[in-house]
Amino acid sequence: MKVAYWPGCVSRGFTPELHGSMAKVAPLLDIELVELDRACCTGAGVIAEHNQELADTLNARTFALAQQVDGAELMMNICSTCQGAQSECQERLDASAEYRAHVNSTLAGEGLSYERGLLTNKNFLWLLVEEIGLERLRSLVKRPLTNLKVGPFYGCYIVRPRERLGIDSEHPRDHYLDHVIDALGGTVIEYAGMRKCCGFPIITMNKEASLKQAGRHLGDAVDAAADCLVTPCPLCHLNLDLQQPLAEGIVGRELRMPVLHLPQLVGLALGLEPGELGLGRHVVRPTSVIDWSASVVAAAA
């Protein structure tokens, strides 16, 4: 399937392994990525905090660009925060024809216009479950993640508020990571912090509280005997992985918990090598903490 692909900023900045692993995994799932390289940042909620109309207009521009991608079935992102910020803007744009016309009048200079009802924007996680399907995913697995205990880390933007994000009993999107881990042959580890905040949004405002959040959730996962975490959000990844040495200092315990991006976990099970997926680029290197030959590679043999 062809998708208008919004990679976000951080996947091309401090977590390059995310964008890279998505590019490697997409062909294995028959996803054709048409990158929206003309689009700008979603604002991550911060631009909306500054000026709501500005954030809505910038995102309407991105949606309009996505609607121009020929043959794209939908728009896909690989960042929960982008999903949350874009869903919030789209909710307002879709609710009022008057407001939409107002925003579109700003885009008119560029010949762009956002039309309601033509664009579905899904995070890779949602697309994986709803478009590709768990059964098909299961059938594509070359190296089941047998014996790998994976803790899902959902974060906030992709699970709340439920109504805006289309979460209901038919679309239990707040459980999809569990389903994907299971389909890939891994063992789901539940722990207290799996749907809590990683702390990243206040890292510059209250560093101690921010790192306490990250450290606490990582500690919960350690106590639940997880081998690693997996997250659909690169900003969560920054606080959980990049800042993990500092979080260890704040909570006063050794954590050493590897955190994988979702496409990396999928890629491993689909037969890609840890190196190809950029697993050596993490601060807590999953390659040195997890014995892949015993968990993933041996299971394939």
Add this chain to the structure above:
Amino acid sequence: MPEAHDRPPEKFTLKLRRYDPESGEAPYWEEHTVELAPHRSVLEAVLQAKDRFDGSIAIRCSCRQAICGSCGVRVNGEPALACHTHLDAAKAGARDGVIEIEPMGNMPVLKDLIVDMDAVHWKKIQRVTPWLLAKQPVPEREYIVSKESMVDVTQTMACIQCGACVSDCLAMEVDPGFIGPAALAKAYRFVGDPRDAEQFERLNDLAQDPQGLFDCTHCFKCVQACPKDVNPMGQIMRLRRIATSDHQIVDQNNGERHEAAFTRLIRDNGILWEAELLPRSYGGASWFGKFAPAAGKELLSSLPVAFYGLMRRKMTLAGILKPHKIPRQDLKAVQSIYERVESRPERYELNLYIAGEDE
């Protein structure tokens, strides 16, 4: 399938968290099976268990129609009004069909399902001066204000002080001194009121407090928890907007600087330049921000992080020194959007709570 109200009583199993601090015993779980029609409430189920099996079960309640805000509890781990949660819905969301009922979080438990609202919630409400500080001179009769300006604050006035948002606030979980969602929503009630004389003072007080306006982690827990659609996090964002844009309040917690640096970096590059965002959030939004002493101090303390990042090739020196940008033509389009929107005499805000959906 008969209508919910016509369905006959069914058996529901409740798992109640019991705790009496005065007993010296640890909290424990206790199960009771009650029989009620599925559209009846969790509160009625608890009261039936209390009536039939154990009179010592403690729960606070009064109106039983989601107005008084007394019966806030956690049902299956999520905050809710017990009287506003139907048994069939609670069972559908329960693990193994057993409905788990616990006291709310972030507040000390007095007994079983009753928490100490005075010790946390009401103290925080008091913190924001929750009354009108009237503009002088006070008119002889009523103040005359526009209808729109009062409609604007009705969303926060819908709060019934149940504490559900306080219960699940993730910032408060790690920083109990955080003023929190309920009190900040209450603060907007007066900041947004045209009759109030102290908008700047209120905002400055909240912005400068290290556990105030900028301590919210943006987790949406309060938005989800609120049974009255008050959208506390949305109100917090509005407070920030008025503080930084209308009053140019520069707080000591980097709140304003972070917002300004982020917004400016996107205007200048189209996408984020993380290596600049951090120092500018401490030192100021301009290119020179990173040379401010506060930025230097933060960069020093972040050296271990930067070291690991570079070692693992997460970051490259080129990426740190030079931003990635969107194509020039598109950047110009983005900048013209900034220009057009930011030059409006008034910010255009669409609040769906008030405007509703027209389609």
